[in-house]
Amino acid sequence: MALALYRKYRPSTFAEVVGQDHVTEPLRTALAAGRINHAYLFSGPRGCGKTSSARIMARSLNCVEGPTPDPCGKCGPCLALAPEGPGSVDVTELDAASHGGVDDARELRDRAFYAPAESRYRVFIIDEAHMVTTQGFNALLKIVEEPPEHLIFIFATTEPDKVLPTIRSRTHHYPFRLIPPSSMRELLERNVAAEGVQVEPAVYPLVIRAGGGSARDTQSVLDQLLAGAGPDGVTYARAVSLLGVTDVALIDAMVDALSADDHKAVFGTVDQLAEAGHDPRRFATDLLDRLRDLILLRSVPDAASAGMVSAPEEQLNRMVAQAERLQPGTLTRYAEIIHNGLLEMRGATAPRLLLELLCARMLLPEVAGDEAATLQRLERLERRFTAGGPAPAAPAAEPASAPAPERTFERPSQRAAAPAAPAKKEPEPAAAPAPKPAPATPPPSPPAPPAVAEPVAEAAPVAGSEPGQIDAAALRQYWPQLLAAVRKLSRSTEAMLTNATVHSVEGSTVVLTHSAEPLARRLSEPRNADCIATALGQVLSGQWTVRCVHAGAVQASAAAPARQTQAAPARQAPPQPTRQQPPSAEQQRSFQRPSATEPPRRAVPTTTEPDIPLPPEPEDEDDPYPAGPDAGGPAAAPAPEPVDPEAIAHKLLSDHLGARPID
The missing domain is CATH 1.10.8.60 (Helicase, Ruva Protein; domain 3)
Structure with missing residues (x-):
């Protein structure tokens, strides 16, 4: 029987190990210096030389000339541990896939205390170490942590993460790799x-x-x-x-047909593939490998000489010509389609049908200008969301000099103040609301605009400001953009601005009003005020300062003149009659002599407080019938006297007894 190649040409020294120089060189250096550890862990993919290196390690340790990185190959331990050797009694190789239980670990632990028979060290090679159970590792833990001087452990595994961490921490770990x-x-x-x-x-x-x-x-x-x-x-x-690989002629035919956009040749190649009995999944995999090589040849001209693409010379020349006919974007699109198609082919009942659909997708024309359109969208988004950049070209960001002819959802104060903001001239009499006459207030001077009846009214630009400076009415048009800019800086500040509004613009200072006094104080804090000012600079440019006041305080300050005019007649008016009238004379006589069985009652003094005139509410200013006789309206009905059932009972009883005291 012939010996398998992987056994016949198994390496016998570290110098013969292929593709693992990052592991073999440190091991050779440690052996030459005599720095021998009591436990090693060799990990890596299957068939990359872990077990072979473990045997070479045992051979180098027990060589007569050792420990040495280059065993002599002539002594007894070297001949016994050669690839074709019979093995050594002092080197035990255990397959943990079938001997990973706690009983096997205990038996190995008991044998470990015996001294070597003819070698320098006793070496235990545990292959597939990740298959050892947790109980087995715990049984070996003590001896792996503190072994005898003659004992060395070598663990080999493809999954080092499954090795017990307490075992792995007591070993020297050498990771093996795939061979290039x-x-x-x-x-x-x-x-x-x-x-x-x-x-x-x-x-x-x-x-x-x-x-x-x-x-x-x-x-x-x-x-x-x-x-x-x-x-x-x-x-x-x-x-x-x-x-079972795909014939390279079919791969070349498919790539040539795709580059020429020949639909008949593409689907004809798929038919030849099926007639030859090739697997469509394997064809798709090989085609993806070819596309990878073409992308490298297109991107890196010297990819073949650098070893990135491995192919015969004739085939390499043909691939270079194919790469020149296809653009990098097209090759990448083909590769993505094939890669996604391979995921769909897993477990498919009709792989040829899926392969033909993949070919149909690859033959679809590319969208012209798609990349340029994407770049344009990105540029627009960057201009819109970049902080401190120019405002986006949107209708809401137009300057205030060209307002829209018609406004929606505006307050009466905005409609009143808007005509007076651009130019300092008298508004049309029909467009301005009729001012409410005030008895104690002198009439306004001719240059000044008429007073507005609403308490929170936006005034014209502050005197002394430069022409062209934005006013409160124009700033309200930018309110959505301002909220969006504040949202990027602070979401809490943006939430507090929900019920806030622009009251006035005083030079570079913007005065806001808020219906809630606590939130008004919070918005006036430096952190929130600076955030709003920064957002104003992003939307309108320039340097701004912001302060916020309570809307109630603004209303009180606006209604102060009206309160003064109403206070004078209120002081001269007689006090209003109290609702609770004093008892009559008869009731007083009936209460002079209380009953003997009833304790005397203390008279509750009644006090009357004068009515203090309050400022009129904004919604009551236009009421044609103000309450009270002094206001000229109908007199209010007197309040009904309170009914005391006990007093009525005393009155009836006293009338019946002839006003005699009740015993």
Whole structure:
């Protein structure tokens, strides 16, 4: 029986290990310096040299000339631990996949205390260490932590995260990797030369791709090809048929048809694929690999010489020509379609149908100018949301010099103040509301605008401001943009501005009013005021300061003249009669002699307070019938006298007894 290639050409020294220099060099240095640890952990993918390196480590430790990085290969331990050797009684290799229980761990622990028979160290190699149970690891924990001087543990695993952390923390961890294609090809060519079999150069990429970076799997695939080699050796056609890979001619035909936008050739290639018995999933995978190579050749001109793309010279020239006919964006789009299609093909009952649909998607024309349109959208978004940048070109951001001819959802105060804001001239008599006459207030001077009856009225721009400066009415048009800018800076400040409004603009100071006095104080705090001022600078540019006042205080200050005019007649008016009248004379006589069984009552003094005239509410100013006789309206009906049932009972009883005292 022939020996398998991966066993026949198994490395016997660290120098023969392929593609693991990051592990072998530190181990060789440690062995040369004599820094030997009591436990090692070798992790990595399957077939990358973990167990082989563990045997080489045991051989280097027990060599007569050792510990040494280069075993002599002639002494007893070296011959016993050679790849084709019988093994050593002092080196125990345990497969944890079948011996990972707590009983196996206890037996191993009991054997570990015995001294080596003929070697320097007793070495325990535990393969597939992640299969050891938690109880088994706990049984080994004490001896792994404090082993005898002659004992060394080597754990090999493909999943180091499943090893008990207390065990892993007491080992020197060396991670192994997949072998790169260049190193793998050197290994295959060396083995083929030792076997004396001719292999076509185009076969090596197929074997390396089938092996997936594992030395054992790759050599097993090559062993299969060598076993079926004919008189001409291993040909490309034989390798394609045995490995089940897609013929490169079909891949070239598909890429050429896609580059020429030939629909008939594309679907004809799929039909040839099905007639040849190839797997559509494997064809899609191989086509994705080809697209990857074309993207690299298109992006990196020297990708072939740098080793990024591995292919025969003839095939490489053909791929370079294909990459020149396709744009990088098109190649990327094809690769994304194939990649997503492979996910859809998992478990599909009709893979050929899905492959034809993928081809139809790739043949769809690209949208012209799609990239430019995306860039334009991004630029617009950046201009809109960049802090401190220019305002977006929207109708709401137009300057106040060109207001809209018609406003919606405006207050009466805004409609009253808007005509007087742009120019200092008298408004039309019909457009301005009729002012309410005040008896004690002198008439306004001719240059001043008429007074507005609403308490919170927006005045014209403050005297002394420069022409063209924004006023309160124009600032209200920017209120949505201001709230959006404040929202980016502070969401809490934006929430407090919900019921706030612009009262006036005094130069560079904006005065806001709020219906809630606590929120008005909060908005006047430096943090919130600076936030609103920064947002104003972003929306309107310039430097601003902001202060907020309570709307009630503004109303009180606006209604002060009216309160003064109504206070004078109120002082001269007679006091209003109280609602509670004093008892009559008869009731007083009936109460002079209380009953003997009833305790005397204390008279409750009644006090009368004069009515203090209050300022008129805004909604009551236009009432044609003010209350009270002094206001000229109908007199208010007198309040009914309170009814005392006990007093009525005393009155009836006294009348019946003739006004005699009740005993």
